Amino acid sequence: MSWIGRSLPRLEDPSLLVGQGRYVADLARGAAAVKFVRSPIAAGRILGIEAPEGELVFTAADLAGVRPICPILHRPDYIAVEQPVLAKDRVMFCGQALAIVVAADQGLAEDLAEQVFADIEAEDAIIDFEGALAEGAAAVHAHAPGNVLVEGKLRSPGLDAVFADAAEIVALDLRSGRQSAMPLEGRGGLARYDDISGRVTLYASVQMPHMLRTGIADTLMMPESDLRVVAPDVGGGFGQKMSLFPEYVALVWLARHLKRDLAWIEDRRENFLASAHSRDQAFSVRGAFAKDGTLLGLDADLKSNVGAFSCYPVTCGVEPLMALAELPGPYKVAEYGVRSRGVTTNTGMMAPYRGVSRPMLTLTMERMMDVAARRLGLDPLEIRRRNLIDTFPHRSPTGLVYDEGSYKEAMERAAEAIDVAAFRERQAKARAQGRHLGIGFSVFSERTGYGTPAYAARGMGIVPGYEIVSCTMDPSGFVEARIGSSPHGQGLKTALAQLIADELGTVPEKVRIISGDTDATPYGWGTFASRSMVIAGGACKLAAGKVAVRLKIVAAVLMQAKAEDVVLEDGLARVVGTNLSLPIPEVARAAYHQSHRFPEAGPGLVENATYDPGGTFSNACHACIVEVDVETGGVTIERFVVAEDAGLLINPMIVDGQIHGGVAQGIANALFEELVYDETGNLLTVSLADYLPPTIAEMPTIEIEHLVTITDASITKAKGVGEGGAIGAPAAVLNAIVDALSPYGVELFQMPATPQRIRALIRDAERKAHG
Amino acid sequence: MAEKHAITLNANGKDYRISVEARRTLADALRDDCGLTGTHLGCEHGVCGACTVLVDGKPVRSCLMFAVQAEGQAVRTVEGLAKGEVLHPLQKAFWENHGLQCGFCTPGFLMLATGALEAEPDLSEAELRDILSSNLCRCTGYQNIIKSVCAAASEMRACPPSADR
Numbered sequence: 061m062s063w064i065g066r067s068l069p070r071l072e073d074p075s076l077l078v079g080q081g082r083y084v085a086d087l088a089r090g091a092a093a094v095k096f097v098r099s100p101i102a103a104g105r106i107l108g109i110e111a112p113e114g115e116l117v118f119t120a121a122d123l124a125g126v127r128p129i130c131p132i133l134h135r136p137d138y139i140a141v142e143q144p145v146l147a148k149d150r151v152m153f154c155g156q157a158l159a160i161v162v163a164a165d166q167g168l169a170e171d172l173a174e175q176v177f178a179d180i181e182a183e184d185a186i187i188d189f190e191g192a193l194a195e196g197a198a199a200v201h202a203h204a205p206g207n208v209l210v211e212g213k214l215r216s217p218g219l220d221a222v223f224a225d226a227a228e229i230v231a232l233d234l235r236s237g238r239q240s241a242m243p244l245e246g247r248g249g250l251a252r253y254d255d256i257s258g259r260v261t262l263y264a265s266v267q268m269p270h271m272l273r274t275g276i277a278d279t280l281m282m283p284e285s286d287l288r289v290v291a292p293d294v295g296g297g298f299g300q301k302m303s304l305f306p307e308y309v310a311l312v313w314l315a316r317h318l319k320r321d322l323a324w325i326e327d328r329r330e331n332f333l334a335s336a337h338s339r340d341q342a343f344s345v346r347g348a349f350a351k352d353g354t355l356l357g358l359d360a361d362l363k364s365n366v367g368a369f370s371c372y373p374v375t376c377g378v379e380p381l382m383a384l385a386e387l388p389g390p391y392k393v394a395e396y397g398v399r400s401r402g403v404t405t406n407t408g409m410m411a412p413y414r415g416v417s418r419p420m421l422t423l424t425m426e427r428m429m430d431v432a433a434r435r436l437g438l439d440p441l442e443i444r445r446r447n448l449i450d451t452f453p454h455r456s457p458t459g460l461v462y463d464e465g466s467y468k469e470a471m472e473r474a475a476e477a478i479d480v481a482a483f484r485e486r487q488a489k490a491r492a493q494g495r496h497l498g499i500g501f502s503v504f505s506e507r508t509g510y511g512t513p514a515y516a517a518r519g520m521g522i523v524p525g526y527e528i529v530s531c532t533m534d535p536s537g538f539v540e541a542r543i544g545s546s547p548h549g550q551g552l553k554t555a556l557a558q559l560i561a562d563e564l565g566t567v568p569e570k571v572r573i574i575s576g577d578t579d580a581t582p583y584g585w586g587t588f589a590s591r592s593m594v595i596a597g598g599a600c601k602l603a604a605g606k607v608a609v610r611l612k613i614v615a616a617v618l619m620q621a622k623a624e625d626v627v628l629e630d631g632l633a634r635v636v637g638t639n640l641s642l643p644i645p646e647v648a649r650a651a652y653h654q655s656h657r658f659p660e661a662g663p664g665l666v667e668n669a670t671y672d673p674g675g676t677f678s679n680a681c682h683a684c685i686v687e688v689d690v691e692t693g694g695v696t697i698e699r700f701v702v703a704e705d706a707g708l709l710i711n712p713m714i715v716d717g718q719i720h721g722g723v724a725q726g727i728a729n730a731l732f733e734e735l736v737y738d739e740t741g742n743l744l745t746v747s748l749a750d751y752l753p754p755t756i757a758e759m760p761t762i763e764i765e766h767l768v769t770i771t772d773a774s775i776t777k778a779k780g781v782g783e784g785g786a787i788g789a790p791a792a793v794l795n796a797i798v799d800a801l802s803p804y805g806v807e808l809f810q811m812p813a814t815p816q817r818i819r820a821l822i823r824d825a826e827r828k829a830h831g
Numbered sequence: 832m833a834e835k836h837a838i839t840l841n842a843n844g845k846d847y848r849i850s851v852e853a854r855r856t857l858a859d860a861l862r863d864d865c866g867l868t869g870t871h872l873g874c875e876h877g878v879c880g881a882c883t884v885l886v887d888g889k890p891v892r893s894c895l896m897f898a899v900q901a902e903g904q905a906v907r908t909v910e911g912l913a914k915g916e917v918l919h920p921l922q923k924a925f926w927e928n929h930g931l932q933c934g935f936c937t938p939g940f941l942m943l944a945t946g947a948l949e950a951e952p953d954l955s956e957a958e959l960r961d962i963l964s965s966n967l968c969r970c971t972g973y974q975n976i977i978k979s980v981c982a983a984a985s986e987m988r989a990c991p992p993s994a995d996r
Contacts (some may be wrong), residue, residue, distance in 0.1 A: 073925070168853065245933070327874075756960050759974070
């Protein structure tokens with residue numbers, strides 16, 4: 061009986077359902093409270109910091125021996141910038157930590173923080189692309205005049221020719237507002253100091269515990285072995301918790317300095333101000349089309365506002381270089397020219413957020429297809445059909461190799477499910493009644509499960525990618541798999557247990573997955589980039605497979621059979637073609653306690669395996685129907701269909717959950733959420749009531765169709781699925797809004813598409829119509 | 832700083848004698864003074880609802896109520912939902928229908944739905960959606976939350992949990 065493919069309820073859930081989850085703040089009782097005093101000024105010179113006498117207040121001067129955070133890209137176009145743990149001499153963004161206070165509890169720490177006064181001579185803050193890239197603009201970092209920290213360029217030789225010969229050139233300027241991944245649990249850490257060993261254990265709400273340990277040890281110049289990092293239950297991350305933040309360095313420094321237990325649990329305002337941001341991007345793109353709708357060439361100028369610093373370890377290159385590499389997405393493009401820049405400003409630091417650049421790339425390509433279709437008199441689906449990749453492996457203009465996918469099939473499936481013809485009838489009737497319905501499509505690829513080659517190609521100083529898994533079957537037949545990956549709500553442990561149970565002929569309940577503890581797991585990279593099911597899953601399959609080989613050798617000796625005739629299933633080691641079998645726990649016990657009998661297997665049942673794949677591509681098509689209220693500019697999503705190909709589904713229920721959540725964030729990005737700075741660099745959106753994450757009232761029911769392409773690029777045959785929902789949804793929603801407003805002839809290239817922005821478009825169109 | 836008040840907080844039928852500043856929220860008192868850390872804080876602005884508990888049967892944002900205000904009232908938290916090993920129908924439905932991912936918002940949704948369904952067992956899906964729109968979830972897109980709550984509602988109607996609290 062196979063466990064793969066079953067919607068097994070999650071093994072993670074029982075403790076979470078009864079209030080026995082262990083999130084960082086739940087562990088912090090009894091620890092002293094740490095609070096960061098943050099700059100209210102976006103840019104300026106620190107003249108002095110005054111603090112009450114006799115209290116535990118620390119400033120940059122106290123942290124003199126601590127190195128700044130400074131991730132590296134080995135590219136000639138990258139300028140490294142240093143992020144100090146506490147601001148020294150200058151402040152670079154509103155919310156930057158200036159001082160640390162420590163008190164007995166949170167309330168007292170907040171009282172104390174209010175008594176710390178920083179005298180800052182404010183300077184003009186640079187907030188946006190216009191300010192940063194203006195002729196003669198001041199430099200945010202003195203050694204980076206021009207304010208560009210990374211700039212990738214490439215241009216295929218035939219680009220100009222295809223533009224010269226094009227029947228239609230579609231030029232678009234697109235804009236994405238700055239957004240926050242906004243996990244419901246903010247960042248937080250608890251540093252416990254051990255008096256005897258001098259070791260610190262840092263419990264932290266993070267996605268990359270091993271990387272955090274390395275980063276902290278490097279900045280504090282301490283041996284890694286003196287630090288243990290534990291990611292307990294983590295209340296969502298979505299990328300925001302995969303960077304090394306100064307706060308964690310400070311906590312470990314404090315614990316070692318004060319020799320006591322300390323906790324920092326950030327509040328929501330702090331999460332908006334000082335945690336990572338993303339998606340603040342402006343793209344200017346031209347597409348050259350032939351008369352029949354063939355996309356001949358793409359010429360792009362892509363800008364990403366990376367904020368004041370560069371995120372460790374992936375650097376501020378993550379958005380710009382992803383944009384450069386993947387703009388063509390699922391489309392055949394022969395000629396490609398691109399310039400992609402990471403622009404520094406006096407704003408919060410950009411770091412990965414579910415999708416990384418691809419929501420904006422997909423918006424770009426999908427809006428371009430719709431605009432081109434209209435100009436060329438083609439059906440929007442037909443122009444996509446003519447350009448979607450359909451032979452595999454496909455090599456993109458940037459050298460990415462796409463494994464087998466179902467790009468066209470997914471689009472046809474989505475179109476069928478949403479029933480385009482029936483919708484067009486309904487749309488016409490609604491229009492006659494003054495109602496504005498629209499339909500929109502979004503076809504995209506989701507590159508997942510890529511190992512070291514992809515990161516090495518980016519020139520990263522620290523090259524992530526592989527995962528190591530240690531798999532043990534103990535003498536009682538229970539299995540432990542220790543993984544370097546570090547899930548934070550996805551249900552990875554359940555899916556991995558299903559995978560391992562199949563390899564070892566046992567049940568998922570007998571498989572314990574151990575993650576998130578640097579003392580208990582092999583060095584690994586964590587959970588991000590839709591990688592864990594592919595890479596940690598692949599390593600689990602390999603490690604469990606090696607344990608299975610040894611189990612079979614032992615079982616074969618015990619039953620006087622050949623190892624190749626032994627199968628592991630339903631808790632038994634069975635000899636095929638006979639009625640011989642032994643319970644697996646009995647075989648396991650023999651492997652440990654009678655090992656002298658099995659020299660070929662060796663003692664015990666412990667195996668390590670590493671998996672470092674080149675990567676695979678999931679694909680999907682989103683289709684949605686919206687109604688736009690032209691009086692208010694409000695958008696209601698009536699239907700949302702996802703036709704998704706994530707390869708083999710290990711646990712379909714978990715896959716669907718990932719799609720639901722991703723689409724919800726994509727819709728949020730499309731319609732609601734935006735971090736807004738005023739002209740002085742003061743963040744205006746610092747509560748959930750300002751930031752507008754959607755509630756259930758704004759969310760449609762998501763209808764999911766699965767396609768299953770079996771790939772050789774992933775040994776579990778699973779492709780990643782964590783980001784797709786967020787990647788595809790914005791384009792589908794914006795295309796549907798434009799379709800709904802087609803009587804006005806408006807175009808929309810900015811997200812979030814707020815009621816104000818939609819009303820402005822309608823107003824302008826009406827003004828023009830009335831002369 | 833401020834003077835502390837000795838109060839008795841009744842949570843899940845048990846009395847906790849605690850000493851708190853007047854400014855201490857019910858959420859902080861439950862978590863830090865009573866050790867009931869199942870109630871989570873997602874914003875402390877009263878927006879996300881992760882800290883929702885029942886006070887005399889009504890859903891309340893425990894980050895917006897002071898602990899001293901809860902004295903003399905019956906507070907119920909997620910820790911009190913299951914009876915021993917037997918999960919409440921809502922907990923069971925959330926498990927079976929994948930109504931949670933990271934689990935951080937889950938206690939708040941469970942208490943919100945418990946309060947709503949105990950007060951009015953016959954709520955329609957539309958009414959439940961309206962009620963559930965007071966809390967935020969970042970992981971699930973809400974789809975399996977409403978599915979779970981509807982499943983639990985029908986089970987609770989068929990087989991009402993005894994009101995022995």
